[in-house]
Amino acid sequence: MLAVQPKPETAKSLDHVVLLVRDADAAAAVYERLGFHVRPLAEHEDIGSRNRVVHFRQTYLEFIDFEGAREDVAGPYMDRFQLGEGLVHVSLTSDRLEDDRARLEAIGMQPYPILSARRRITLPDGSFGETASRCFYLWREDNRYLSLFFSDHPKPHMIFIPEFVRHDNGATEVSRCVYMSTTLAADRDYFSQCFGSEPVEENPDRLAWQGPRGDLTEVLSPSAAQARYGELLTLHTPAPLPGVGIALHYRVADSERSRATLEAAGLTVRELDEGSIGVAAVDAVGCIAVFESLEAESNF
The missing domain is CATH 3.10.180.10 (2,3-Dihydroxybiphenyl 1,2-Dioxygenase, domain 1)
Known part of the structure; x- marks a missing residue:
């Protein structure tokens, strides 16, 4: 077992949660019935996956659809479908991914390379913007779907948008x-x-x-x-x-x-x-x- 040496400056919160779905639009319709506001379909420009997002004040929920996505990214997710659609991956907060990768490597873990998760989005005024989100995975093979990953957002104003946190369910x-x-x-x-x-x-x-x-x-x-x-x-x-x-x-x-x-x-x-x-x-x-x-x- 690795020795845990917690430091207050490294403590993490939830960044966002990912639900694996076969059709992002169909999943969005289910959540709209639950009273959530779901953003339009967008594509991760460097990965090829598609998503629809539910925004909250400091986190978000992502429906991910891997049709047409890079196989090296999509492949590890597919066994989750043995249990159907559902919660598949959870990201923790990171102020800077390079620092967190170095911390994890120093304690003997094997973080994956940093990926760009940028996507083009529609802003509240109808104009378009682009996120600058990045992430790295930390897949485990003993219990893959209790794996975590880490994300940072160099342009947080393109992710955490107060106008989108308006859900009928409160x-x-x-x-x-x-x-x-x-x-x-x-x-x-x-x-x-x-x-x-x-x-x-x-x-x-x-x-x-x-x-x-x-x-x-x-x-x-x-x-x-x-x-x-x-x-x-x-x-x-x-x-x-x-x-x-x-x-x-x-x-x-x-x-x-x-x-x-x-x-x-x-x-x-x-x-x-x-x-x-x-x-x-x-x-x-x-x-x-x-x-x-x-x-x-x-x-x-």
Whole structure:
């Protein structure tokens, strides 16, 4: 096991989350029914993948469609389709990718080369701009879809656009990202190295890291995932994979507004512990959608 030496200046928060889909437009339609505002289709100019994006204040959700993309980039994602569409990859924040690659290499990890993820976008005034986002992967082969990657945004004003954070369901931020895994001991080591911090909670069925912004990343055993989410969870285990992302929680100021939006769209809304409400994975592109109030999210 690698020794973890957390440093406050290296601690990471969620940057964005990626849902692997077969058709980005179809996935966007599902999320629009959930009350999210989804941006038009765009293409990563150097990778060839297509995406549609849901913006939040400091994070974003990306539906990625690899049709026509570079095989060296798309290939590692494809086994995720054994469990259908859903949460496939999560990026952590980086102030500068070169610094984070050097940090990870120094502790014996093997980060991939830096990629350009630039894309042309439509701005709120109707004009066009181009992002300057970059990333590097840190794929693991023992539990591939609990791999993390890192992103920086030299032009953040082209990514974090306040006018696009206007969702009918009242969501303002991704508050937690949740995985189901059968390899928690290995996950603990890998995630601690990536986050630059130790778990804020750990027991045999649950690990949790908290980013500097307050966001949570959790890894649950299959039994713990089933106990929390029940019928919202499509999978009882991640088999044939060792692990997979299962849920995204969204911060809302008014959960009743969220409920009204969801029910008006004909969706079944379930009560969860801690006063939050959820929509099943089958109705949310393979990833449970949970809307939690500011009060509920603090009680993790």
